[in-house]
Amino acid sequence: MIPWLSDDDPLPPVERALDRPNGLLAAGGGLSVERLVSAYSQGCFPWYSPGEPVLWWSPDPRMVLFPHELHVPRSLERRLKRREFRFTVDAAFGDVIAACAEPRGDGGTWITPDMSAAYRRLHAAGHAHSIEAWQDDLLVGGLYGVGIGAVFFGESMFTRVPDASKAAFVTLVRAFVDWGIGLIDCQMSTEHLARFGAREIPRAEFMGRLMPLVAAAGPRAWRLDAHGG
Numbered sequence: 001m002i003p004w005l006s007d008d009d010p011l012p013p014v015e016r017a018l019d020r021p022n023g024l025l026a027a028g029g030g031l032s033v034e035r036l037v038s039a040y041s042q043g044c045f046p047w048y049s050p051g052e053p054v055l056w057w058s059p060d061p062r063m064v065l066f067p068h069e070l071h072v073p074r075s076l077e078r079r080l081k082r083r084e085f086r087f088t089v090d091a092a093f094g095d096v097i098a099a100c101a102e103p104r105g106d107g108g109t110w111i112t113p114d115m116s117a118a119y120r121r122l123h124a125a126g127h128a129h130s131i132e133a134w135q136d137d138l139l140v141g142g143l144y145g146v147g148i149g150a151v152f153f154g155e156s157m158f159t160r161v162p163d164a165s166k167a168a169f170v171t172l173v174r175a176f177v178d179w180g181i182g183l184i185d186c187q188m189s190t191e192h193l194a195r196f197g198a199r200e201i202p203r204a205e206f207m208g209r210l211m212p213l214v215a216a217a218g219p220r221a222w223r224l225d226a227h228g229g
Contacts, residue, residue, distance in 0.1 A: 005029030014058035023059030031118035060203035063186040071197040100156035141165040179219040
């Protein structure tokens with residue numbers, strides 16, 4: 001059994017998360033800015049399907065990418081050097097999350113209208129960020145996530161031309177090295193992110209690394225400068 005949270009109830013410790021389904025911790029509690037910041041800072045994130053209550057997760061193991069361990073496939077590196085894309089940060093957050101929320105091949109999406117509205121509020125409060133890939137004036141790819149202290153919690157990405165979201169991701173991770181971001185939370189294990197150097201670590205190790213990093217000073221400004229492409 002998992003606890004049902006009211007708006008004021010704290011999340012339980014992540015060690016109480018279920019083994020099956022892996023990481024399910026609690027339900028309910030809403031998606032206020034304060035709740036989301038607190039949840040991410042404690043190693044939890046919301047993920048649920050339309051029609052379900054808000055569900056909170058903290059899986060074990062946890063997929064992470066340390067920015068200095070980034071691996072860039074040669075073909076993508078060549079494409080980046082050709083400067084086919086122009087990159088911006090936080091220039092079109094609403095458009096990025098709307099594109100990420102579009103139905104995928106299976107016709108579904110986990111980014112419900114309530115979820116989208118919550119992350120727009122988080123962006124307005126300075127905690128959620130996006131990177132955009134452009135060709136001319138067309139938005140062709142990007143991703144968004146949550147930045148707290150020296151940690152970035154990745155949420156979703158989209159692409160409209162081959163490699164656009166991958167190029168945006170690599171550009172952002174390289175900027176993170178300069179900005180002092182020490183950890184990217186990828187949440188669930190995927191082969192796609194493993195190709196870029198992401199790997200699984202035990203939840204206990206994740207929490208041990210997370211706590212000092214969320215308390216650290218974050219980037220003074222989310223600006224690409226030399227990484228703009």
